[in-house]
Amino acid sequence: MTGRWTYRTSAAGVVVLAAAAFTLSYDALHQLALDSRVRPALAWLWPVVIDGTIVVALLTVLAAKRAAVRAGYPWALAGLFSAASVAFNIAHAPDRPVAQLVFAMAPVALVLTTHLLVQQASWRQLTRGQHEAVAVQQAGPEPAHPHRSGNDRTPQPASPDQEVQVGARARVRAAYEAHVQAGRTPTGAGLARAAGVSERYGQRLLAEFTANPARGGHPNGDHFAAGGQSDRHSSDQAEGR
Numbered sequence: 001m002t003g004r005w006t007y008r009t010s011a012a013g014v015v016v017l018a019a020a021a022f023t024l025s026y027d028a029l030h031q032l033a034l035d036s037r038v039r040p041a042l043a044w045l046w047p048v049v050i051d052g053t054i055v056v057a058l059l060t061v062l063a064a065k066r067a068a069v070r071a072g073y074p075w076a077l078a079g080l081f082s083a084a085s086v087a088f089n090i091a092h093a094p095d096r097p098v099a100q101l102v103f104a105m106a107p108v109a110l111v112l113t114t115h116l117l118v119q120q121a122s123w124r125q126l127t128r129g130q131h132e133a134v135a136v137q138q139a140g141p142e143p144a145h146p147h148r149s150g151n152d153r154t155p156q157p158a159s160p161d162q163e164v165q166v167g168a169r170a171r172v173r174a175a176y177e178a179h180v181q182a183g184r185t186p187t188g189a190g191l192a193r194a195a196g197v198s199e200r201y202g203q204r205l206l207a208e209f210t211a212n213p214a215r216g217g218h219p220n221g222d223h224f225a226a227g228g229q230s231d232r233h234s235s236d237q238a239e240g241r
Contacts, residue, residue: 011120018055018113024106025051025089032092050088051107053081055114062118067182068175068190082111171195172205 029047038046057078064071085107093103175194179186188203195202 007120011117014113014117014120018110018117021106021109021113022051022055025085025110028089028092028103028106029085032088035092050081050085051110054078054085054107054111057081058111058114058118062121065193068179068187068194069184078111082107085110168195168197168201169205172197172202173209176206176209 026047029050030043033043033046034040057074060074061071061078064074086104089103089107090100093100172191172195175191176186178194179190186206186209188206189199190202191197191206192199192202
């Protein structure tokens, strides 16, 4: 089974389990709402508010990761409503330990399966970025021109290593500009996650962009300047791949 089909099969299984857990928790919370004298016409909204908030909060965590911003509030919201869902399910259960455990498992499974689905989506995005970097690395340089004289100052084609470095730098630069335009404060770790590079490389480029924003967008800048920069160029290649 290929990696793509493995991901799809796993994601489908997680969705089925999350739907089953949501249904079981929904039934318990709906009955609890009716027992609490919530009007029958509105009682169906009670489990949607409780368990639906958990799902939305965890999906917001995924969106925050993709945007490379902090997700403290969505995590807190998911934890608060998860605890509430477990408590309400236990409250609806018969007064027996085994029965309470049975009712508590549904909301717990809902939280864990939804979080697992969020993780799979995040891993899928990271894997896609790594595959793009490998594809750029495997692409060969343009064919050389044998009749080009030594005095010809036409720029030579970039090597595969330089192409990889330019691609990584461009991704980090794009993430940096997106943060700035959105009014958010960029961080090295956030840029690294968004661009699929090492955190050290993201921090290095963040410092460079912050110190000299105008020059940061030019891939032919100091990282690729000729003479005296070979060590730094090699280090950036290792971290940016």
